[in-house]
Amino acid sequence: MNFPLVLLALLVVTGGIWLLDYLILRHQRTPDNVEPWWIEYPKSFFPIILVVFCLRSFLVEPFKIPSGSMIPTLLVGDFILVNKYTYGIRLPVANLKIINMNEPKRGEVMVFRFPEDPSIDYIKRVIGIPGDTVTYRNKHLSINNVPIQLEPAGDYKYIESGLAYIYTQRFKESMDGNEYNVLINQEMPDIQLSAVHHFPNRENCTFDQTGFSCKIPEGNYFTLGDNRDGSSDSRYWGFVPEDHIVGKAFLIWWNFNDLSRIGTLIK
Structure with a gap:
C-alpha cells in the first residue's frame, strides 16, 4: 500500500468536504x-489528517526495521524516526525536491525507495557519493583508493529468523568523522556473484571472487x-538515484523487545 498516496487522498476528500460546507452548505x-x-x-x-500529513511529509516519518541487514546499528523490531528535510524539502508522493538543503554524506544512515520496486522503503548506510570509486575486497572497504579504518570490536551473535544463532565478528569502521x-x-x-542483478550503470562496476569495485555515476x-x-544492498541491485531518497534516520523511538533502545541516536 502506498500510504502517502492514501493519506493525500484522505486529506483531499476531508478537506474538500470541509471547504464545501464552509463556503456553501452551512x-x-x-x-x-x-x-x-x-x-x-x-x-x-480533517485537522488531524492535515497535521499528520504535514509532519510525515516535511518533518519526520516513522519506520519499522523488518530485517537484520543493519545489525548491530539497527535491530529487527526497532521503530525509528527519519528526518525528511535534512536532504531537502520534497513534494509528497511525487518525491520531487523543491528546496535544496544538504546532500547525503558518507557514513550516514539513509532511507530510500528501493530502486527495483519504489513502493518498498529500504534503509542502508551511505558508503559512496557521486564520483566516488567504492572498492570492497577481502573484507576491506576503500573509497577512492583510500582504505577505510577498521578496528576489531569483539565477537557478536544474534538470532536469525528466530531459528538459529549467527556467530560473527564486530568491527568499528570510521568514515568522514562517522564511527x-x-x-x-x-x-x-x-x-x-550469482546474486548480482543487472542494474542501471552496471558497466561502472567490476566483480570477481575477491570482491568488487564501482564508480558511482552522478546523481x-x-x-x-x-x-x-x-x-x-548496492553490491547486488545497484545505485540509489537521488530522486529515490526519503530522508536520514536519526532516532530509535521504540522497541517492544528491548525498551533500553528507546531514545538511542542512530550513528
Whole structure:
C-alpha cells in the first residue's frame, strides 16, 4: 500500500468536504438542523489528517526495521524516526525536491525507495557519493583508493529468523568523522556473484571472487548494510538515484523487545 498516496487522498476528500460546507452548505442549513454525518465526520478528521500529513511529509516519518541487514546499528523490531528535510524539502508522493538543503554524506544512515520496486522503503548506510570509486575486497572497504579504518570490536551473535544463532565478528569502521559498528563474517565470501542483478550503470562496476569495485555515476549513491554478510544492498541491485531518497534516520523511538533502545541516536 502506498500510504502517502492514501493519506493525500484522505486529506483531499476531508478537506474538500470541509471547504464545501464552509463556503456553501452551512449557509443552507437552518439553525435547528444538525450536520449530517457525512459532513460532521470529515470535518472532525480533517485537522488531524492535515497535521499528520504535514509532519510525515516535511518533518519526520516513522519506520519499522523488518530485517537484520543493519545489525548491530539497527535491530529487527526497532521503530525509528527519519528526518525528511535534512536532504531537502520534497513534494509528497511525487518525491520531487523543491528546496535544496544538504546532500547525503558518507557514513550516514539513509532511507530510500528501493530502486527495483519504489513502493518498498529500504534503509542502508551511505558508503559512496557521486564520483566516488567504492572498492570492497577481502573484507576491506576503500573509497577512492583510500582504505577505510577498521578496528576489531569483539565477537557478536544474534538470532536469525528466530531459528538459529549467527556467530560473527564486530568491527568499528570510521568514515568522514562517522564511527559505527559493522559485522563481518570471515567465513563468508565478499560477494555472492550469482546474486548480482543487472542494474542501471552496471558497466561502472567490476566483480570477481575477491570482491568488487564501482564508480558511482552522478546523481546516485552507493549503500551497504552494516551486517555486511547479511545484507542485500548496492553490491547486488545497484545505485540509489537521488530522486529515490526519503530522508536520514536519526532516532530509535521504540522497541517492544528491548525498551533500553528507546531514545538511542542512530550513528
